[in-house]
Amino acid sequence: MTGDRVCVVGGGLAGIAAAVRLCDAGHRVTLFEARPHLGGATYSFPRGDLTVDTGQHVFLRCYRQYRGLLDRLGSAARTSVQDAFAVPVLRPGARPHVLARSRALPAPAHLLPGLLGYRPLTPRRRIAAIRAAAALRAVDPDDPVTDQVGFGDWLAAHGQDDRTVRRLWELICVAALNVPPRHASLALAARVLRTGLLERADAGDIGLPDVPLLDLHGRPARDLLLDRGGVVRTGSRVRQIVARAAGFDVHADGTGERADAVVLAVPHQRAARLVPPAAAPDRGRWARLGAAAIVNVHVRYAHRVTDLRFAAALDSPVQWLFDRTPPGQPGQYLVISLSAADALVGTPTAELARTQLAALAELFPAAGRTQVRDVFVTREPRATFRQAPGTRALRPPARTALPGLALAGAWTDTGWPDTMEGAVRSGQQAADVVLAHLGARSSATEAMT
Known part of the structure; x- marks a missing residue:
């Protein structure tokens, strides 16, 4: 690979999308991620015989850029998309209702x-x-x-x-x-x-992962980037980005890189600390984007309590629930996803477990008669930026004031909410900014020779 060297800081979906596009354009890409695996907010971790996703992510058929990235990663077949939008809606003491198109x-x-x-x-x-x-x-x-x-x-x-x-x-x-x-x-x-x-x-037809998110995003992305000649540095947190006359120095734990261009694809709080001041003099505004929490309650039953793959709930502490039981595993593993959960993020696990188990028993009578083998909670205090009125003016574009340095992340100004589609679009936009800069620089060099 003989192209320019580009560093991508952050291995979530935005960073993955940027790195893939830049590698496909022939550039030498180094992707930094502080966690042990790629995936960012869509990551997984082991717990006994389970691989647990921290968040329950779904997508829609209209998420074209996200689905295109799955195609590029070779993992689209590891998802299922409904033939037609249909959401089971549950209420305590009422017959289930299906809201469908x-x-x-x-x-x-x-x-x-x-x-x-x-x-x-x-x-x-x-x-x-x-x-x-x-x-x-x-x-x-x-x-x-x-x-x-x-x-x-x-x-x-x-x-x-x-x-x-x-x-x-x-x-x-x-x-x-x-x-x-x-x-x-x-x-x-x-x-x-x-x-x-x-x-x-x-x-609006709903798509669901059939495998843990690490196997849907992180591992396939790493394999693709390595196959394309990229470098993936996981467990390596970037501490500083320094602008030089001819590029950038990227300083990470135990290593450093000289780059012709940089894509900064981390959450807005961290981006404000890492971005060189000359690149974004107004970076202080990003703090006003705030953050909103998501809490997930994970329950393992000794036997199946429902045949639903997912459902929404009304008049209940449950919001949305998902059946994440691995194929061939006995019992049932349900995950309750609680969004807009700022008031719950500090609630003790025992209290969350008690409330949600009682709510599940109201929705599924079999749940009240079935042994609970395990209950645990995952918390994402900064799952998304707070998508309130007036936030569009606070979201920066991909292009910064420093040529060659671009911003990515679902919090940037994609016009989309903080979703997987928004994250992928942001990474692709940032890659396009970098590609335009490198192309213009190359043309100027050729004109001088």
Whole structure:
């Protein structure tokens, strides 16, 4: 490999996407990751005979760049995508309800049967929800004014009462944006709902990993980069990036690299500490992006208590639950994902376990009669940035004031929420900034010779 040398700092999905694009363009890439494995927020760890994902990540059919990265990594076959959007909705003491799209109708009519028959809402509220969904199609997620508006305020102005918000809109918003509607940016909510549910009939079909995230992202990415001549330095935290006249010095634990360009693909709190001041004089604003927590409660039962692969819950401490039982393993391993969990992140494990086990027993009577073999909790205090009104103005572009240094991460200005799709898009945008810089530099050098 004879191209320029590029360092990518951060081995999450943004860093992986940037490193793959740069390697494919023929450059010599070194990828630094502080953890022992690649994957960033989508990482796994062993616990006994389990490989545990810290977060339960799903994707939609409309996540085109993320799915394209899976294709490039050779791991797309390790996921399953629904034939048609369908979410089992559970309530204590009520029959399960499935919120599903029509397979026959085009968008946006594909949602009408599901909303008209949505039992958790009264018929009057269903009609009001349909009208709000139609109005949401006219909201421009790229309009800066839209980002200044709260999604909850918009819903109230469009006839959505508290019960409708709680039983429909919050179900989607909390899972997608990690904040409730009253704290969410209308622009980001519109991006999710328009792109995922309203513009194409199949866009919102849900995809799930069939393997631990380490096997879906981290290991395949490492193998691909090494095969392409890249260098992967895991367990190596970058401590400083120094701009030089002809490039950058990247100082990491036990090593250093001279680079022609750098992609900084770490969370915004760390990026503000690492970025050279000349590259981002306004980096202090990034702190105002804040953070929002996700908590996951992991439960292992001696026997199966449900045949559902995943479900959402209403009127329950459970939000979303996933069956992550490894093939051939006895019993059942369920994971409860609790988003917008700032109030829960400090709750003792015993209390979380007691609350969630009781809630599962209400949803699945068999759970109350089945031995619990293990309960444990994973906590992500900074799972996403806080996707509140006004955050678009705080999210920096990939290009910085220092040519050759680009920013990546789902927190940068992709126009997308803090999702796997947003992370991949950010990495690709940062790689394109670097490629343009290196291409222009090469052209200038050739012109001088």
